[in-house]
Each structure stands twice: as C-alpha cells, then as structure tokens.
Amino acid sequence: MKPAIWLALVAATLVLPWLPGLPLFWVSLACQIGISAIIAVGLVVLTGVAGMTSFAQASLMGISAYTTALITTKLGISPWLGLPAAMAVTLVVAFAIGSITLRLSGHYLALGTIAWSVSLYYLYANLDLVGRNDGLTGIPPLSLFGQKLIDIRFSAQIIGLSLIGGMIASLHLLDSRWGRAMRSLRGGAVAAASVGVDLGRARMLAFVFAALMAALAGWLFAHMQRVVNPTSFGLVAGIQYLLMAVMGGAAHLPGALLGATAVVLVNNSLQDWLPFLFGAGVSAETIVFGVALVLILQAAPAGLWPVIAPRLSRSHRVAETALTVQTMPKLGAVALRASGLQRRFGGLVAVADLSFTLYQGELLGLIGPNGAGKSTSFNLLSGADHPDAGRVELAGQDVTGCTPQMMARRGLARSFQHARLVPSLSVIENVALGAHLRGHASPLSAILRRDRDEEAHIYAEAARQLARCGLADLADHNATSLALGQQRIVEIARALAAGPSVLLLDEPAAGLRHGEKQSLAALLRQLRDEGMAILLVEHDMEFVMSLADNLVVMDFGTVIATGKPSDVRRNPAVIEAYLGGVA
Ligand code: ADP
Ligand code: MG
Secondary structure: OOHHHHHHHHHHHHHHHHOOOOOHHHHHHHHHHHHHHHHHHHHHHHHHHOOOOOOOHHHHHHHHHHHHHHHHHHOOOOHHHHHHHHHHHHHHHHHHHHHHHOOOOHHHHHHHHHHHHHHHHHHHHHOHHHOHHHOEOOOOOOEEOOEEOOOHHHHHHHHHHHHHHHHHHHHHHHOOHHHHHHHHOOOOHHHHHHOOOOHHHHHHHHHHHHHHHHHHHHHHHHHHHOOEOHHHHOHHHHHHHHHHHHHHHOOOHHHHHHHHHHHHHHHHHHHHHHHHHHOOOOOOHHHHHHHHHHHHHHHOOOOOHHHHOOOOOOOOOOOOOOOOOOOOOOOOOEEEEEEEEEEEEOOEEEEEEEEEEEEOOOEEEEEOOOOOOHHHHHHHHHOOOOOOEEEEEEOOEEOOOOOHHHHHHOOEEEOOOOOOOOOOOEHHHHHHHHOHHHOOOOHHHHHOOOOHHHHHHHHHHHHHHHHHOOOHHHOOOEHHHOOHHHHHHHHHHHHHHOOOOEEEEEOOOOOOOHHHHHHHHHHHHHHHHOOOEEEEEOOOHHHHHHHOOEEEEEEOOEEEEEEOHHHHHHOHHHHHHOOOOOO
C-alpha cells in the first residue's frame, strides 16, 4: 500500500476517537475490535498464509499480559518497559512451544494448540504468582510526560497505531524472502524444499510472529483493562480469535480487521439477547461461534474479504542488474555420480541397479518405458527419496541420504514431473522463491524494509530467468492458472534462479507444443554450453534423441544400454524394451 494511505489511517486513528459527541461506548468497542484485530493479523500470517491452525493465541496473549502486569505491579517498572519484556518472554515461550508442537501437522497441530491452550489456562488459574482465578489488579495505565492516559480515547489511539504497525510489519514480512518461504508452506512445501528453503524455520517464523502479535495485544489489554484474569485467555477466546481470522479471510490482512469487527459486534449483541433464550450463565455464544466457524469454513473457506474486495496484485521493484552469476565448476568435472542405486517398494524392485556419471557441460538423457524406474531414480538422486543400497555423489562428495535442502545447498536444482508451483504466489514470485538461498536478508530486516535492494536483485534475477525461458509475459499471472506445460517451464526458471551447477529435469517436454519444445531444447543446449550438468528424464524419444549427448536406458529398474543416441537407437535390447516402437 502507498505511504499516503497509511498516513491517512494514522491521522484517522489520532482524530476519530476525539470527535465531539462520539459515544464513549463506541470508542470502547473500537478498542476491543482493535486489540482483537492485532491478534487476528498474526493469525492471518500463521493460519491463512502458512496454513497452520492455532487455538492458542489467547493463551499466548496471556503470557504477555501477565508478564507486563507482574513486572509493573510487583517491581514498579514503567508500563512502556513492560512491552519489550512481555515480547521477550512470549518469544521464548512461543519458541519452546513451537519446537515441541510444530512437528505436528494438519488436525494434529490444531489439537496440539488446543492442549496448550487448556493447560496454560489451568496454569494461570492455579498459580499463586499470577493470582489464580482472581488474577492481578491495580495494573498501572500507560502514561506520557507524567500524564496518565486513563481516558479511553487515548487507548483507542494507541491501539489503532499498534494495529497499523502490526499490519505494516506483516505486509513487509510477507513481501520478502522469508515471506515467500512462509507462503510456500501452504501447498508448495515440497517445491520450496527443493530450492533449499528450511521449512522448519519457516514454520517457526510464522508461529513466533503470530505469537508476538498476540503479545502486543496482551500488553495493550493489560494496561487498558488494568486487571487481568484467566477468563480472557482461555480456549473460548482462542476460538473467537481464530474465527475472526477465518471469517474475514484468513489469507488477507484487511480481513483480520473485518473479522474482528464482525465477531466483536455480533458477540456484543449475542450477549444481550442470548440469555433470554437460554437463561443466564450458559455462555451460549460459544456454541453460536463454533457453528459459525464450521459453516464459514464450508461455505466460504477464503473468508469475507475476497468476496467484497478485488485481489490486489503485488508489484515488485526490479533492479537493473540480476544477482551475480555463480561460477560453474570446471567443464568436464564429475557433477553427479550414481553407483549401484537400489530402491524397493515392498516386493517390487523399482530401481535394481543404477550406475552412471554425469559431467559438467553434459546433457544426459535417462530414458525407458513407463514404469522403468526413472522417476524413482530421479527422487533418489535429488534427495527426495533415499536408496536401499548404493551411493550418490555430488561434485565428488557423498550425498547419499541428504535431504532435498542439503542437495540444493550443494548446487543441485530440479523440476517435478507433476509441476509443483506455490499456488498463492505469482509466476515471478515462484521463480524468486528459487533464489531463496542466494538472498541473506533476515525476517527482521524484512520487517524494517532493509531488504529492498536485495529483493530488487532477486526479482531482477527472476525476471531474467523467466525471460530466458520465454515466459516474461506471464510474470504477474497466478502460477496455477498456466497450462501444465508452461507450469513445468516455470519450474525450470525457478530451478535456474537457484544458480545451480546440476539440473535434474523430469519430463519437462510433456504437454508442450512443438514450438515450445523447440525453444526448450534451445534453452537446454545453451545451459549445457555454459557448463551446466543436465540430467533429462524424458519419455519423448524424438526430443531426447536430438538433444542428449549421452543416454542411459532403463528397463525394469536396471540399465539396459548406455551410449550416444545414435548407438542406443540401434541397440537390440532397447528396441526390444520399446517393443520396436519409436526407437
Ligand atoms: P517411470 O518414471 O520410469 O515411469 P517410476 O519410477 O515412476 O517409473 O516407477 C517404477 C515402478 O515403481 C513402477 O512399477 C511404480 O508403480 C513403482 N513405484 C514408484 N513409486 C512407488 C511408490 N512410492 N510406492 C510403490 N511403488 C512405487
Ligand atoms: Mg516418471
């Protein structure tokens, strides 16, 4: 968003609460909405963007609220110093909870956060230090120049500014190197791993960021309410925050504000009339919200925001120059060597004995009929799967058993037979994801916008690779809207953006038209001439025959022939394997 819009929002936040005649009840509602929206902004990043459901945000908010309440009441420290202290304690707790819980995924992760939410609630309710069920009282208000900011209109201003700050921080973080990594967690994790993204770190980052948003809200809450007790930090509150994020549109930041507004307003009116229906003390609103959550997830899983607002496309500054070109290993050096690879699936031997050597500046074709074991071999070579026996060497180093991330760090890049682009990223962003390891900016420097130069170079690199692959026109398209053949070419661009020295391609020509195949062939020749080592797994015989320097032919998991295409073409075993077909 443009700075002018943010300035207008800041001005509105400062002025609106003081409008003459504005009922104070409205201001107080706005404060509730603002604090909730800050938590929901964190959930947009955690749940909407990174795909991890958390019911524990209210509990994390509690950690912060209790921390600042304790140190300001017991130690008499200024509430302003309570903020960094509360943030720090929440950070440590979130990190600890995250390292235990984030190994879980899907529903199990959600259940894990429910467990944390319940146990933290009982901790708050039973710990003498934090006043058990009575909580802590007498928390000092914020003050400025010796003046206590007790008026709720001050609170509204401070909450509004915090919300704007939180939104800006989230936007900056999402539009960065680690932002792409976090966005890939939803539907693109395998692809991200293949270009070296540390998925565990990306998950932890989203979790800790959301926790810090909850911490900011908890600090505001403690000094505005001036009392804290366990009821505000239980599972019911956790469900409500999640509902806000999901209802507004979990993947959209403005949706957080929309959802918070809707839930707070509905909650307020429900509390007015539900007791007449169910009797006092039943807390029937929890049931209403639970049902609402389920209904929304079924009817409009993307939330309300995308329904009422157009999709804003992100624009990226592109530098004049791309990233510096990586030096290629010496021409003719051993790039990739497989020795005696074997992989069984139960009784089926998918790869029985595969050995070959790929050199820098060589285009090697791995061919064979359907089911020969090509894709399985491909996975063994790229670290996506591990052999039962045998050895893989990359640039002379044993990499058997290495993860895809480790392979990527050592200069190997790959495409997938079934294209795996990150659905929520545009074409150029998908390619920029490929350059993840070539950037260095930390999440904090992204939030502070200190990563702009590096990002501009990354986008220049992505644009260069896209242009090279003939897809410059499609840069801003939604990645998954492309034809499947084109998606596979985007994958090649993404692989190239990683600056690899070894490139593994699984059936890149499938689904391409004749002209597109020709340009792909030209590109691959050019890369080979630059010294890249390319392993091409291909079904299309004509394509690979005209392109490859050497061929390895597999059938039933073993190598049945190797050599120049012209020799392999005449090999009886190969003709037999292909039933005298195309060869
Ligand atoms: P290709 O890519 O040459 O067509 P694949 O490597 O995909 O062949 O498959 C080789 C054999 O291994 C096939 O019989 C296939 O059914 C089997 N296979 C591949 N992956 C698995 C798996 N994950 N589990 C069980 N069998 C598999
Ligand atoms: Mg295959």
